[in-house]
Amino acid sequence: MHRSIAFIERLITTIGVAESSVKSIRLSNEAPENISIDSIRVEINFLSSGIDDFFHQTVNSTGFFVDDVIAISSEGYRSRSATELKSIRFEGEVQVVQIFFSNERNITADKLKSALITETAFGLPAALTKLLPVSKIKFYFGSNQQPMNLSAADAGVVSVHNDIAFMQEQIESPYIEWRWIAPNGKISVKRVELTEYTSASNRDLLKRFSLTPKIGFKVYGFFSPELMTQSVPCLDWTNLVNNINQKVESYVERYTRDQVARVSSRINRVHHRPDVFYKNRNISKEPENEVETVILFDRLCRTENMSFPGGLKVKILDYSPKDIDSICEISISPDSPALVGPVEFEYAIKSFFDHGHDYRQVKLIICYTVGSLAFPYTTGGITYMLDLSQGLPKLRNSNDEMSVPCLILDRIVKKNAIAN
Numbered sequence: 001m002h003r004s005i006a007f008i009e010r011l012i013t014t015i016g017v018a019e020s021s022v023k024s025i026r027l028s029n030e031a032p033e034n035i036s037i038d039s040i041r042v043e044i045n046f047l048s049s050g051i052d053d054f055f056h057q058t059v060n061s062t063g064f065f066v067d068d069v070i071a072i073s074s075e076g077y078r079s080r081s082a083t084e085l086k087s088i089r090f091e092g093e094v095q096v097v098q099i100f101f102s103n104e105r106n107i108t109a110d111k112l113k114s115a116l117i118t119e120t121a122f123g124l125p126a127a128l129t130k131l132l133p134v135s136k137i138k139f140y141f142g143s144n145q146q147p148m149n150l151s152a153a154d155a156g157v158v159s160v161h162n163d164i165a166f167m168q169e170q171i172e173s174p175y176i177e178w179r180w181i182a183p184n185g186k187i188s189v190k191r192v193e194l195t196e197y198t199s200a201s202n203r204d205l206l207k208r209f210s211l212t213p214k215i216g217f218k219v220y221g222f223f224s225p226e227l228m229t230q231s232v233p234c235l236d237w238t239n240l241v242n243n244i245n246q247k248v249e250s251y252v253e254r255y256t257r258d259q260v261a262r263v264s265s266r267i268n269r270v271h272h273r274p275d276v277f278y279k280n281r282n283i284s285k286e287p288e289n290e291v292e293t294v295i296l297f298d299r300l301c302r303t304e305n306m307s308f309p310g311g312l313k314v315k316i317l318d319y320s321p322k323d324i325d326s327i328c329e330i331s332i333s334p335d336s337p338a339l340v341g342p343v344e345f346e347y348a349i350k351s352f353f354d355h356g357h358d359y360r361q362v363k364l365i366i367c368y369t370v371g372s373l374a375f376p377y378t379t380g381g382i383t384y385m386l387d388l389s390q391g392l393p394k395l396r397n398s399n400d401e402m403s404v405p406c407l408i409l410d411r412i413v414k415k416n417a418i419a420n
Contacts, residue, residue, distance in 0.1 A: 001115065002040065002101075002104055002105070002107055002111070003062075003101045003104060004027060004040040004041075004042050004099075004101040004104055004107065005027075005107065005111060005112055005115045006115075007042060007058065007062055007099070007101070008025055008027065008042060008112065008115075008116070009115050009116060009119050009120060010058050010061060010062065011025075011044075011054065011055065011058040012116065012120040012121070012122070012134060012137070012185070013119065013120055013184060013185030013186045014054045014057050014058050014061075014185055015054045015133075015134050015137075015185065016121070016134070016181060016183075016184075016185030017121065017132050017133070017134070017181055017185075017222070018054070018133065018134075019133045020052055020054050020133065020134065020137070021046045021047045021049045021050060021051065021052040021055075022044060022045075022046060022047075022052070022054070022055065022137050023045045023046055023047050023137065023138070024044075024045045024137060024138040024139070024140060024147075025042065025043070025044055025045075025137065025138075025139050025140070026041075026042070026043040026045075026139075026140040026141070027040070027041070027042055027043075027107060027109075027112055027139075027140070027141055027142075028040070028041045028043070028141070028142050028143070029041075029106045029107060029142065030142070030143075038102060038103050038104060038105075039068075039069070039100040039101060039102050039103075039104060040100070040101045040104040040106075040107055041098055041099070041100050041101075042098070042099045042100075042101065043096060043097075043098045043099075044096070044097050044098075044099075045095060045096050046094060046095055046096070046097075048093070048095075050093050050094050050095070051094050051097070055097075059085045059086055060086055064081075064082040064083050064085065065082075065101075065102050065103065066081065066083060067102035067103065068081065068082035068083070068099065068100060068101055068102050069081065069082055069099075069100040069102070070082045070084070070085055070097065070098065070099050070100070071097075071098040071100075072088075072094060072096070072097055072098075073094060073095050073096035073097070074093065074094045074095075077096075077098065082099055082100070085099075109141040109142075109148060112139070112141065112148070113148060113150055116139075116150055117150060118187070119186050119187060120134075120185065120186065120187065121134050121135075121181050121185070121187070122134075122135075122150045122151075123179070123187045124179070124181070124187070124220050125155045125167050125220055126151035127157070127158050127167060128158065128165060128166075128167060128220055128221070128222070129151065131165060131222075132181075155167045155168060155169030155218065155220060156168060156169060161234075161237055161239075164221055164222060164223060165221060165222055166219055166220060166221030166222070166223075167219075167220045167221070168217045168218065168219045168220070168240070169217065169218050170215065170216070170217055171214075171216050171217060171218050172214045172215075172216075173214055173216035174193060174194050174195075174212050174213065174214050174215075174216055175191040175192060175193060175194060175216045176191070176192045176193075176194055176196075176197060176216055176217050176219060176244075177189060177190070177191050177216065177217070177218045177219070178190040178191075178192070178219050178221075178223065178228060178233060178234075179218060179219065179220045179221075180220070180221055180222060180223040180228060181222065182225065183225055188228070190228055190233065192231075192232055192233070194213065194215065194216050194244065194248075196232045196235075197232070197235065197240070197241050197244045197245075198244060198245055198248050199245055202245055202248045202249060202252075205248070205249075205252050206248065206252070209252065209255060209256070211251070211252065211255060213247075213248060213251040213252075215247045215248070215251055217240075217244075219234075219240075270285060273285045273286055273288070274286045274415040274416050275415065275416050276296065276410075276413040276414065276415045277413060277414050277415070277416070278300060278303055278306065278412065278413050278414075279305070281303065283296065283299050283300060283303065283413060284296045284299055286415050287347060287368050288347070289347050290325075290345055290346055290347045290351070292347075293345055293346070293347050293366070293367065293368045293409065294319070294325075294345050296368065296409060296413075297314075297345070297366055297407075297409065298316070300409070300412070300413070301314070301315075308392075308407060308412070309390075309391035309392040309407070309411075309412070310332065310333050310390070310391045310392040310405075311331075311333045311334040312330075312331070312332060312333070312392055312405070312407060313329075313330070313331040313338075314328050314329070314330055314331075314343065314364065314366070314407075315328060315329040315330075316328050316343075317329055317340065324342040324343070324344055324357070324361060324362060325343065325344050325345045326342070326343045326344075326345065327340060327341070327342060327343070328340070328341065328342075328343040328363075328364070330343065330363055330364055332364075332392070332405060339363070341362075341363035341364075342361060342362045342363060343362060343363060343364045343365070343366060344357055344362045344364075344365050344366070345366050345367070346365065346366075346367040346368075347367065347368050347369070348367060348368070348369050348370070348371035348373070349365065349367045349369070349370050349371065349373060349386070349395075349406065349408070350371060350373040350377075351367075352365055352367070353377070353379050353384075359384075359395055359397070359402075359404045360402060362404060363404070363405075364404065364405050364406075364407065365395065365404055365405070365406045365407070366406075366407045366409070367406065367407075367408055367409070368408075368409045368410055369408065369409075369410045370386065370408060376398075382397050382398060382399055383397065383398040384396065384397045384398075385397070385398075386406065387403070392405045392406070392407065393405070393406045393408060393411075394406065
């Protein structure tokens with residue numbers, strides 16, 4: 001972070017929720033001719049009461065460079081080293097202090113705003129920030145005469161519980177996120193799992209359906225350190241707890257209703273999908289994805305008098321959705337010895353390429369259809385050909401003589417048309 005922005009942030013967090021004589025702060029990339037061209041100017045204007053202890057504390061906790069410069073209104077803005085700030089005894093009324101941070105890159109207003117709303121009281125919703133004295137401080141950037149708008153978006157309306165002003169907004173998260181001004185003046189955050197506030201019966205519901213609802217809240221407020229040291233703060237806030245439980249119940253109800261609708265939709269879709277046959281024997285519904293392709297293949301293997309092209313025999317020994325799908329015992333033809341090797345299943349052969357598989361890593365590809373993919377097919381700088389002239393098609397590429405047999409199931413089965 002820029003040292004100039006860090007100084008401003010430190011000043012605001014030092015002030016915290018207290019009254020301060022700081023009236024305004026201006027940050028500028030422009031410096032007078034007698035100041036280093038790489039300097040960033042921070043100009044602090046004070047009320048008539050002059051410099052207060054918050055400024056002194058900030059100065060004493062700041063490490064200045066030897067090339068940093070200060071100019072004070074009571075001294076006619078005479079330039080002197082900023083390292084002297086810690087020892088200066090301010091005499092009389094001081095209304096303006098300018099600090100020039102040397103060797104700083106140009107800064108944008110957005111960077112200043114981001115730092116303030118991330119770390120300081122300006123990160124609270126505007127309706128809460130304006131309850132604090134620090135909200136009276138005006139921030140200016142460059143030569144602008146209009147103050148910056150640092151207000152964060154409001155989160156509903158301000159509520160009060162046990163004399164604690166707070167606001168809450170729903171977020172897509174499984175947590176209740178508490179945000180408050182800590183004793184060091186910075187925004188502190190405490191995240192508590194949503195389920196800590198739910199009833200035992202609602203926790204059982206979520207566990208039964210393996211649900212982690214993302215219906216959490218951000219709760220902003222002026223909470224005491226003692227309250228926030230509790231592992232589950234504000235558990236006795238009845239309205240908040242009831243609101244959470246109502247949302248959990250609605251979430252579970254919506255989930256189960258949507259689940260029933262999805263199942264009903266699948267049932268309806270099944271009735272409108274064609275059947276596939278092998279030698280006039282109804283085997284299955286036409287597959288629509290890879291898993292259903294595996295099921296169809298398995299049913300074909302179990303079909304009496306089933307024979308795959310070329311005398312191919314395949315027995316699935318292991319199946320996993322990760323990496324290559326299966327390890328199988330394979331015999332490509334009646335004359336070839338059985339071997340154990342990797343076999344990849346796909347609904348459409350194009351998925352073999354889309355999933356980034358290397359055809360040299362498999363002994364066989366099993367798919368339901370070629371689909372709309374046209375061969376020769378080029379991807380990744382390699383052109384592939386699919387030879388359909390044989391009973392068991394073979395996939396080749398333009399780089400070597402290696403080929404991989406492909407079992408394409410819709411060349412074996414037939415399907416009937418189902419009227420809509």
